[in-house]
Amino acid sequence: MTTDARHDSWDELYDDADRARRVLEPPKRVDAPVRTAFERDRARLVHAASTRRLAAKTQVMGPQADDFVRNRLTHSLEVAQVSRDLARALGCHPDVAETAALAHDLGHPPFGHNGEAVLEQLSGPAGGFEGNAQTLRILTRLEAKTVDADGTSVGLNLTRATLDACTKYPWVRADAAPPSGVHGDGSPRVVVKFGVYDDDVPVFGWMREGVPAATPRRQSVEAQVMDLADDVAYSVHDVEDGVVAGRIDLSTLVDQRAEIWATVRDWYAPGLDDALLDDVLDDLVRVGSWPRASYDGSRAALAALKNLTSDLVGRFCGAVQAATFAAYDGVPLVRHRSDLVVPERTWAEITVLKGVAAHLVMRADDRVALMGRQRELLAELVTVLLDRGPDGLERQFADDWRSAADDAGRTRAVIDQVASLTDASAVAWHGRLCRPGAAPPSGA
Structure with missing residues (x-):
């Protein structure tokens, strides 16, 4: 099948079950612009309050650190662009892949993975915390757009195909593997990776209808596109941010390779030896x-850096596209009919760039100290809100507290509230509730 033929058959490759919503919605008025179901999904993400909050949430360095560095929103926009372009090239629906990319970080709490670790530690009795499971909760419950016949929020009421594409880890906490390695922001992986809380299993089951029984944990192709786009954006853009911040000098990188390779093995790929890593870096x-x-x-140097960023993204995505077409010639690259193919060499190149940023940016002493203060702040805030109950919560989370059947449900309401905060609002809430009159922790 040619690329043009794939493009022409986007909508034909998705059926009514793929476009189904949990709550049936009436047709739009006749004078409204005509949009497909997947275009409507994308619009809902663009207009969601949870999306706007990403602008004030930590990516690698805090959003107040510099006017140039990425925050969660700019990162999500860049992932969305990579995801859309790759989906278009492969032949799966670009709106589905782009919406998944826009949504992929919605569940991140204040201070990124660092904050995620704190909320996981404090929410064990309520079923734990995980950013991807929180994303599903936001999309299907917390981000108000549609209610069911009983007046209960069903979140954005996205289509089945889009919601499935947003699910990076399609399993519950009990089925998760033990954590290992580190996140892209440098914090150690202490949170098991899963995509749904136990009390969100009903909507998860609806979303996963039609997934082959033989591969119950399989990501949809669109989710795999989103996942790869996230990895590519992390690897390339974190290096770009590090260069502009003065922490990475690409012209002398080969002189630091021994120390960098130690970080690569420590954080990401313990099985890669120096000879392979040397060869990969030489190619880059x-x-x-x-x-x-x-x-x-x-300006000339910045333009050159931008050209490198573009070339590397194209290099990685082009290799994946070629390998996937070779493996699935004539097979629709849609939902659960096929898989993305990432060549081992491409994976190694991405890993090398992640290791460069990890060694020269994430392991900096000033950043490690700041992360410790952030964890302390969030832990104190959760403790105070659990003690105060609904009087300390915003209306929607106070309602959840009051309607909860047990302590686990009330804890979940507090965790949902804290996870919704931006970095700055978490600091402000902490100052108001935990240390009134005191200055906030420096740098937090």
Whole structure:
């Protein structure tokens, strides 16, 4: 099947079950613009309050650190662009893949994975905390757009195909593997990876209807596209941010390779040896746009860095596209009919770039100290809100507290509230509730 033919058959490859919503919605008025079901999904993400909050949530460095560095929203927009372009090239629906990318970080609490670890520790009796499971909860419950016949929120009421594409870890906490390694922001993985809380299993079951019984944990192709786009964006853009921040010098990177390879094995890939990593880096340095001089802040240097970013994204996505087409010639790359194929060499190249950022940016002493203060702040805030109950919560979370059947439900209401906060609002809430009159922790 040619690429053009794939493009022409986007909508034909998705059936009524893929476009189904949990709550049936009446047709839009006749004078409204005509949009497909998947276009409506994308619009709902763009207009969601949870999406806007990402602008004030930590990506790698805090959103107040610098005007240039990424925050969760700009990162999500970049992942969405990569995801859409790759989906279009492969032939799966670009709106589905883009919406999944826009949604993929919605569940992140204040201070990113660092905050996630704190909420996991404090929410064990309520079923734990995980950013991807929180994303599903936001999409299907917390982000108010549609209610059912009983007046209960069903969140954004996205289509089955889009909701499934947003699910990176399609299993419950009890089925999760033990955590290992580190996150892209440098914090150790202490939270098991799962995609649904126990009390959200009913909507998860509806969403996963039609998934082959032989592969119950399989991501949809669109979710795999989103997942790869996230990895590509992390690897390339974190290096770009590090260069502009003065922490990474690409022109002298080969001189630091021994220390960097130790971090690569420690954090991401313990099985990669020096010879392979040396070879991979040598290949990357041979990319025509790789800088031969130190970054000096000039427009010319910034333009060259942007060209490198574009070339690397194209390199990784092009390799994946070619490998996937070779493996699935003539097979629709839609939902659960096929899988994305990431060549081992491409995975190694992405891992090398992640290791560069990890060693030269994430392991900096000032950042490690800040992360400790952030964890203390969130832990104190959760403790105070659990003690105060609904009087300390915003209306929708106070309602959840009052309607909860047990302590686990009340704890979940507090965790949902804290997870919804931005970095800045978490600091403000902490100052108001925990230390009135005191200055906030420095840098938090």
